[in-house]
Amino acid sequence: MEPMRKTLIFTCLAVFFLARSFASTPVFKAHTNATTKHKVAATYDVRITLVHTDGSPVTGGTGLHGFWARNEATGTYYDPTDREGYEFEGLPAGTYTFGAYPGNWDGAVSKTVTLSSGDVGPDGFITVTLVYWVE
Numbered sequence: 822m823e824p825m826r827k828t829l830i831f832t833c834l835a836v837f838f839l840a841r842s843f844a845s846t847p848v849f850k851a852h853t854n855a856t857t858k859h860k861v862a863a864t865y866d867v868r869i870t871l872v873h874t875d876g877s878p879v880t881g882g883t884g885l886h887g888f889w890a891r892n893e894a895t896g897t898y899y900d901p902t903d904r905e906g907y908e909f910e911g912l913p914a915g916t917y918t919f920g921a922y923p924g925n926w927d928g929a930v931s932k933t934v935t936l937s938s939g940d941v942g943p944d945g946f947i948t949v950t951l952v953y954w955v956e
Contacts, residue, residue: 863914865936868946869907869921871929871953879953884924891918893933908946912936919949927955 869888871879887906890899893916902910920931929951934940940947 863938864911865914865941866946867909867912867917867919867934867936868948869901869909869919870948870950872950873953883953884927885929885953886922886924888919888921891920892916893918919951921951927953929953 867890871883873879888901888909890909890912891897892899892913895915899909899912899917901908914936916933916935918931918933921929923929932949932951934947934949936947942948
C-alpha cells in the first residue's frame with residue numbers, strides 16, 4: 822500500500838504546481854496592454870485592381886494564382902480576405918508591397934504603397950492598381 826500512497830501524493834503535488842503556474846499567468850494580458858496604451862492603431866481595407874500595360878482595365882479571368890501583401894517594416898505577408906481574392910481587410914497602417922502569384926504565362930508588376938486615410942475611397946477601400954502582363 823505504500824507505493825500507492827506515494828503515487829497519490831506525487832500526483833496531487835503535480836496537479837497543485839500545474840494549477841498554481843496557470844493561476845499566476847495573466848489571462849487578460851491584451852486587456853491590460855490596451856488600457857495602458859491609449860493609442861488605437863489604424864487599419865485599412867485594400868482592393869486590388871488590374872490594368873493592362875496600355876492602362877485599360879482587365880476584364881474576365883486571368884491565370885494568376887492569387888495576390889499577396891507584404892508589410893515592409895515587419896516582413897509579414899497577408900493573404901486576401903474575400904472569396905474572389907482581391908481584397909485585404911484590416912491591414913495595420915504602414916507601407917506594403919502588393920503583388921500577384923504568377924500564372925504560367927502571365928503576371929502582375931508589384932507595387933509599394935503607404936496606406937493612409939487620404940487614399941480611402943467612398944466605399945471604405947484603398948484601391949491599389951497592378952499592371953497585368955501576358956507573354
